[in-house]
Amino acid sequence: MTHAGAPASPQGEHLLLQGVTDYAIYLLDASGTILSWNTGGERIKGYTGSEVIGRHFSCFYTPEEIQHGVPEHALAIASQEGRYETEGWRVRKDGSRFRAHIVIDAIYRDGGLVGFAKVTRDITEHYQAAAQRRQAEQALAQAQKIAAVGQLTLGIAHDFNNLLAVITASLDLLPAAEGRRRQMLVDAARQAAARGARLTRQMLAFARGQSLEPELHDVNALIGSAAEVYRRAGGPITQCVFDLAEADTRVMVDAEQLEAALVNLVANARDAMEQPGTIRIATRITRPDPALHPGAVAGRDYLYVSVADDGRGMEEHVRQRAMEPFFTTKDVGRGSGLGLSQVFGFASQSGGFAFIESAPGEGTCVTMAIPAGEAADA
Ligand SMILES: Nc1ncnc2c1ncn2[C@@H]1O[C@H](COP(=O)(O)OP(=O)(O)OP(=O)(O)O)[C@@H](O)[C@H]1O
Ligand SMILES: [Mg+2]
Structure with a gap:
């Protein structure tokens, strides 16, 4: 299209524009009246030249757009800036709509505006293909969501x-137990059953699409109230000790998730024990170095909740992969590889991070770091 000056050969240009069928190319005077028409215009919009020449170009717009002054706005922009470009729905003669890509160029002569050249391209097919692609992408995202729910179900199972193992272990020992020990076993089984019931409620809540809001919990108190569950989960040859910070250990967490994470860690510690040993559950407030822990926010305090054992420890390649979902070194049927991925998921969903310190023969310490100081913010 020419921007300035009259075409060298008006007749030649006319023939050239006539031949273009993929684009509607036409000229408007300064007020928007149609001055010329081409074959592309006929093909795309369904009007012949005699039907539109002399009419205002707003006849191609939808009634809503005319009401909102869109055609005038387009010309105003083109005359101010020299060019206006847009994409939108336009109307054919038969009333059907098509997706249009539109460019309006202002034509100046001797410094004054004399009219506009308007080029319209029908991009309906392209637009529909893009819409189909978007739909396909949405369907894929939905499928991925379903797969994630499947993984979650596995995690919950x-x-x-773990809870059933605690109940079974308690019941196994019950016939031979007496007095205080008997009472402890009964309490452990009852607590595990109650946690199982809460877990089912959580699952139902999730299935109904309710999200589980973390709440402010005193982690020391949570650990204390379930101490017997951890002792049972630790099995007969281990001793469970608690080393709880003398500090404010209130943080925003989902209590069931934290307890599930601790049971997972204690179960791992138990499995790593070849001879009688100690499992240490500890809490402390720390300000981690972001250089060592990329998940940590600089200058922020975290509550470290850790489970340490003096079991066999991990080879470096195991330590690096241990938190991956389904990663296990245990025999089929013994381990599903989901314990540490739950721990990792819990810590990151709580706004924190988790890490493993371990070496062969040196035992293992897994730490969940949860942002502290929320009690003051809450
Ligand atoms: N305390 C630990 N000491 C030594 N190795 C460990 C310890 N905790 C985890 N591991 C290693 O990390 C792997 C992954 O642990 P994770 O808890 O995710 O799965 P799992 O214990 O194998 O199976 P699941 O917990 O699903 O029954 C384990 O198979 C084991 O090799
Ligand atoms: Mg495990």
């Missing part, structure tokens, strides 16, 4: 199994 896994947590449930």
Whole structure:
């Protein structure tokens, strides 16, 4: 299209524009009246030249757009800036709509505006293909969501199994137990059953699409109230000790998730024990170095909740992969590889991070770091 000056050969240009069928190319005077028409215009919009020449170009716009003054706005922009470009729905003669890509160029002569050249391209097919692609992408995202729910279900089944193991272990020991010990076993089984019931409620809440809001919990108190569950989960040859910070250990967490994470860690410690040993559950407030812990926010205090054992420890390649979902070194049927991924998921969903310190023969310490100081913010 020419911007300035009259075409060298008006007749030649006319023939050239006539031949273009993929684009509607036409000229408007300064007020928007149609001065010329081409084959592309006929093809795309369905009007012949005699039907539109002399009419105002707003006849191609939808009634809503005319009401909102869109055609005038387009010309105003083109005359101010020299060019106006847009994409939108336009109307054909038969009333059907098509997706249009539109460019309006202002034509100046001797410094004054004489009219506009308007080029309209029908991009309906392209637009529909893009819409179909978007739909396909949405369907894929939905499928991925379903897969994630499947993984979550596995995780919950896994947590449930841990609780059943506590109940079974307690029941096994019950016939031979007496007095205070008997009472402790009964309490442990009852607490595990109650946690199982809460887990089922959580699952139902999730299925109904309710999200589980973390709440302010005193982690020391949570650990204290379930101490017997951890002792049972630790099995007969381990001793469970608690080393709880003398500090404000209130943080925003989901209590069931934290307890499930601790049971998972204690179960791992138990499995790593070849001879009688100690499992140490500890809490402390720390300000981690972001250089060592990329998940940490500089200058922020975290509550470290850790489970340490003096078991066999991990080879470096195991330590690096241990938190991956389904990663396990245990025999089929013994481990699903979901314990540490639940721990990791819990810590990151709580706004924190988790890490493993371990070496062969040196035992293992897994730490969940949860942002502290929320009690003051809350
Ligand atoms: N305390 C630990 N000491 C030594 N190795 C550990 C310890 N905790 C985890 N591991 C290693 O990390 C792997 C992954 O642990 P994770 O808890 O995710 O799965 P798992 O214990 O194998 O199976 P699941 O917990 O699903 O029954 C374990 O198979 C084990 O090799
Ligand atoms: Mg495990």
